[in-house]
Amino acid sequence: MRVMLDSLFRRLVPRGLLGRALLIILVPLVAVQIIALYLFYGSHLDVISRRLAGAVAGDVAMVVELLARHPRDEERGWIFREAAWRLDLSLALEPGAVLGPTSSRPASLPLLPLEEDLDDAMRERVRLPFDTDWQSDPRSVIIRVQLPDGVLHAEAARKRLFSGTLYLFVIWVVGSSLLLFLVAALFMKNQVRAIRRLAEAAEAFGRGRDLGPMKPEGAAEARQAALAFNSMQGRIRRFVESRTEMLAGISHDLRTPLTRLRLGLAMLPADAQDDAAAMTQDVEEMDRLIAAYLAFARGEGTEQAAPADLGELVGEAAAKARRDGAQVEVEVPADPLVLAVRADALRRCLGNLLDNARKHARRIAVGLSRVPRGDAGAWAMLTVDDDGPGIPEDAREEAFRPFATFSAGGTGLGLAIARDIARAHGGDIVLEDSPLGGLRARVRLPA
Structure with a gap:
């Protein structure tokens, strides 16, 4: 009861x-x-x-x-x-x-x-x-x-x-109640509007949309929260910019000696070409590792969100995977599914999921749909299925940790970068059992 x-x-x-x-x-x-x-x-x-x-x-x-x-x-x-x-x-x-x-x-x-x-x-x-x-x-x-x-x-x-005092009393009771209620409703609406704008600004900033500093309004506490948010936003932006500049310098400093090594290996005599080829592969692998580490640390944080058709992004990622030798089936809705996203970051997210599936499976199926959610709005649901060996259920969350590997040849950053990008858009990625017998990566983005 x-x-x-x-x-x-x-x-x-x-x-x-x-x-x-x-x-x-x-x-x-x-x-x-x-x-x-x-x-x-x-x-x-x-x-x-x-x-x-x-x-x-x-x-x-x-x-x-x-x-x-x-x-x-x-x-x-x-x-x-x-x-x-x-x-x-x-x-x-x-x-x-x-x-x-x-x-x-x-x-x-x-x-x-x-x-x-x-x-x-x-x-x-x-x-x-x-x-x-x-x-x-x-x-x-x-x-x-x-x-x-x-x-x-x-x-x-x-x-x-x-x-006649009864009429006056009833009018006073009802009129004063309505007047007080209307005044309270107007006042509280202004206060709640300031809090709602602060929440919208925080959500937009969390998804990578730079709307600039918000205007403080409302009660003193709401204004103080808005000023604190503006200050936090500025500190985070300066931190990201300084880190991006530092990573760009590190990338340049690391790739310069790698370029010299390539040139040196190319100038070796003919009788040392076999050793030079193996060493060149090592240098290229080092270059790929550096690019992956920098991409993970950078987090695609400088790109601004803009409307994009998610179906087109899925088609582009699938076409690239086919050029790399993967067998990919795509099923997207006929109507465009337009979202405010960071297109380059989302391409990287989809590319990482498809590359991860291509390394461990022969057949890949990509699906895109729009599903309602409990509150107002909907989810854009993207699934990447494969027929590979999959990942044990108790180890799926571990797979999202940086540098976690379950097979040879991987850097352990693909799934970590993909989830980081999805969460930056207000969504998430989970791993499930696939109808094809392997692994399913389910990407959920707010539509």
Whole structure:
């Protein structure tokens, strides 16, 4: 039961900061207004209603008593005139009439105790058969009292039984609640907008899109967070630039002696060409290793994201793999799947996955699809399947670590670079069992 209540509570409570903040403001506000309305309706309004009803019933009782003491026609006319002028009661006597059975008619204001209070006051003060009519005239209430010689009709203005402060109080309660809620909603919307822009800027920067420093806005804490983000962004950018420049210098310094070695090996005499060929292969392998290490350390961090068709990038990577001798099958959707990506980095990611599959398998299948995700948006799902020996399930996460190798001839950086690029785009790569019998690399990118 408790689990069900917790689940229901989570579904009912808004997930966003704006909704939760407004709920925190609205719930106490409504509770206070309900308590105030209850106190007003249950005490103050009840007292006022009984007093107003008692006053009308007292006037009618006084008229009935005067009619009983002065039954003559000329005195009765004087009583009716004085009641109309001094008591605001319109009176008429229906001689010889008999009051019929009273019917239960609803009051025109069902939320107020007017009819009940008037009936109680009439029973207490008049002590004669009577009934009340609330429906015949919307501006007055007709009270009929059974007298010994007929039925007395007394018409009292409805405003004598009703206090206009109720309308003012309800308008005040509802109006103040709406006004406070609107002010709180506008204020909180501005504060949440600053936080949302900070989150969007952090997401964009994490995906490699340089949007520049964001403008601080909102509350002091939100402005402080924006300034801290701008400072962090600048430090990271300077670090990446300095590291890229350093790596470029290292690349130049390392490749210069390798170039001299190539030239020296090419100038060896003919009788040493066999040894020179083996040494040349070693030099080329060293050159490839240096290029792989620098690519991993650089992380393609200087490229800016731009819209690109993921299907075209997959086709280009598959065509290159075919030129290298791989047998690749490609299945992409007919409609373009355009994403804001760093195209060169993503080409390197796909190339590394295809090279890894080509080294260990004869057949490769590449699939691309668009799948919905739990929240708003979708995923671009790319799968690379092969029929090779695969990787044991308990060692698949280890395969993403730099310099981890499971066969000879690899540098152990291909999968590490591929995952680094995918995560820089807000996605990830996981390894699974392939329907072809080998390994499947599943790349997930936010679309």
